[in-house]
Amino acid sequence: xxxxxxxxxxxxxxxxxxxxxxxxxxxxxxxxxxxxxxxxxxxxxxxxxxxxxxxxxxxxxxxxxxxxxxxxxxxxxxxxxxxxxxxxxxxxxxxxxxxxxxxxxxxxxxxxxxxxxxxxxxxxxxxxxxxxxxxxxxxxxxxxxxxxxxxxxxxxxxxxxxxxxxxxxxxxxxxxxxxxxxxxxxxxxxxxxxxxxxxxxxxxxxxxxxxxxxxxxxxxxxxxxxxxxxxxxxxxxxxxxxxxxxxxxxxxxxxxxxxxxxxxxxxxxxxxxxxxxxxxxxxxx
Numbered sequence: 001x002x003x004x005x006x007x008x009x010x011x012x013x014x015x016x017x018x019x020x021x022x023x024x025x026x027x028x029x030x031x032x033x034x035x036x037x038x039x040x041x042x043x044x045x046x047x048x049x050x051x052x053x054x055x056x057x058x059x060x061x062x063x064x065x066x067x068x069x070x071x072x073x074x075x076x077x078x079x080x081x082x083x084x085x086x087x088x089x090x091x092x093x094x095x096x097x098x099x100x101x102x103x104x105x106x107x108x109x110x111x112x113x114x115x116x117x118x119x120x121x122x123x124x125x126x127x128x129x130x131x132x133x134x135x136x137x138x139x140x141x142x143x144x145x146x147x148x149x150x151x152x153x154x155x156x157x158x159x160x161x162x163x164x165x166x167x168x169x170x171x172x173x174x175x176x177x178x179x180x181x182x183x184x185x186x187x188x189x190x191x192x193x194x195x196x197x198x199x200x201x202x203x204x205x206x207x208x209x210x211x212x213x214x215x216x217x218x219x220x221x222x223x224x225x226x227x228x229x230x231x232x233x234x235x236x237x238x239x240x241x242x243x244x245x246x247x248x249x250x251x252x253x254x255x256x257x258x259x260x261x262x263x264x265x266x267x268x269x270x271x272x273x274x275x276x277x278x279x280x281x282x283x284x285x
Contacts, residue, residue, distance in 0.1 A: 008032065008049065008050075008051035008124045008125055008126050009032040009033060009034045009049050009050055009051065009125065009126070010027065010031055010032065010033050010034070010050070010051065010052050010053070010054055010120060010125045011033075011034055011036050011046045011047070011050035011052070011053045011054070012024050012027070012033050012034065012035050012036065012053075012054045012056065013036045013037075013038055013042070013046075013053055013054065013055045013056065013067075013071070014036075014037065014038070014055070014056040014057060015037070015038050015039055015041070015057065015063065015067070016037070016039075016058075017035075017037040017039075019056050019057075019058070020035040020036060020037050020056065021035055023035075023054060023056045023083070026108055026113060027054075027113070027116070027117070029128075030113075030117045030127060030128050031117060031120055031125050031126060031127040031128065032125065032126040032127075034047070034049065034050070038067065041063070041066060041067060041070065042066075042067050042070040042071055042074065043070075044074065045074040045075055046074070046075055046078065050075075050078065051078075051079075051123055051124035051125045051126075052078060052079040052080070052081065052101075052120060052123045052124070052125050053071060053075065053078055053079070053080050053081065054081045054082075054083060054116075055067060055068060055071060055080065055081070055082050055083065056083045056084075056106060057083075057084055057085075058084070058085040058086075058106065059084075059085070059086065064084065064091070065094055068080070068082065068094060068095075068098050068100070069094075069098060071098070072098040072099065079101045079123045080098065080099070080100045080101060081100065081101050081102050081103075081104070081116065081119065081120075082095060082100050082102070082103045082104070083103075083104045083105070083106045083108075084103065084104075084105070084106060085105070085106045085256065086256055087103060087105055087256075091103070101119060102115075102116070102119050104116060105189075105256065105259075105260060107185070107189050107190075108189055109187075109188060109189030109190075109260065109263070109264060110186070110187050110188075110189070111263075112189065148173040148174070148175055148180075148183075149183060149184075149187060151172070151173045152169060152173055152180065152184070155169050155172060155173070156169075156195070156196065156199065160196050160199045160200060160203075160222075160223070161200070161203075161221065161222050161223045162223050163223055164196070165177075166180050166181055166184075166192050180192075188264055189260055189264065190257060190260050190261060190264070194257050194261070195261060195264075197233060197237075198237070198257065198258050198261035198262075199261075200222045200223065200224070200233075201233065201234060201237055201238070201258065202261075202265075203222055204218050204222055204230070204234065204242065205245070207221070207222075208242060208245050208246055209245075211246070214246075215227060215230070215231070215242045215243060215246065218230070218242070219231075230242065231243075236255065237254055237255040237257065237258045238251035238254055238255075238258070239251045239253055239254070
């Protein structure tokens with residue numbers, strides 16, 4: 001039998017069934033996919049129909065290291081792509097050892113998804129034609145820079161310091177809150193509330209850096225419920241307190257969410273990037 005004409009799929013692998021299915025859903029419009037759940041770890045080689053593999057795990061722990069090493073051991077010549085909610089230096093070393101083709105942050109942003117598909121086109125995975133992928137890229141850019149999504153970004157810039165919600169903003173752009181929420185997550189890779197929080201924290205860095213106001217004033221100016229909420233959020237995302245920031249300390253390890261936000265603002269929303277964001281992006285690596 002001539003095997004050259006048989007379908008060649010991307011094996012989407014995860015120790016959580018829902019994650020594997022979600023990964024397939026994200027990519028099924030762009031390439032042929034198959035879902036593989038490995039709840040107890042990888043124990044055998046992938047099906048012969050697999051032309052590449054995509055391992056999705058939410059934690060960079062010993063289980064991920066084991067699955068990655070086992071995936072390479074059982075499939076020595078297969079291209080491997082990794083998706084993790086947290087990308088650490090030890091994980092990158094492991095990726096190098098196991099000859100991982102590329103490592104991405106989960107959940108996918110539109111730009112990440114496009115890059116992955118372009119990488120898969122270099123393998124034997126059946127992917128959409130290049131002109132259709134280019135159309136997807138154009139549509140994504142148009143959705144961000146035009147239409148309701150662009151109007152939403154403008155509304156956010158006008159109201160992120162207030163206790164605004166998608167339910168309040170949706171009628172202004174004639175979309176349901178549910179539709180708007182899904183569209184935001186699909187295009188940005190982070191949720192609406194995460195974006196609002198990161199936008200406030202970005203602005204708080206600028207205000208604190210200017211030294212013209214104190215922590216309490218910044219907290220209430222940016223719409224935090226109280227000073228404690230602001231301080232907890234600042235430390236969770238930057239690893240230091242606002243007071244430490246005022247005293248000259250700087251974070252070199254912002255949260256994964258803030259790193260995704262920074263990449264989003266710089267890569268997809270260049271019109272909104274400012275000097276503060278550039279500084280935050282440099283800290284994000």
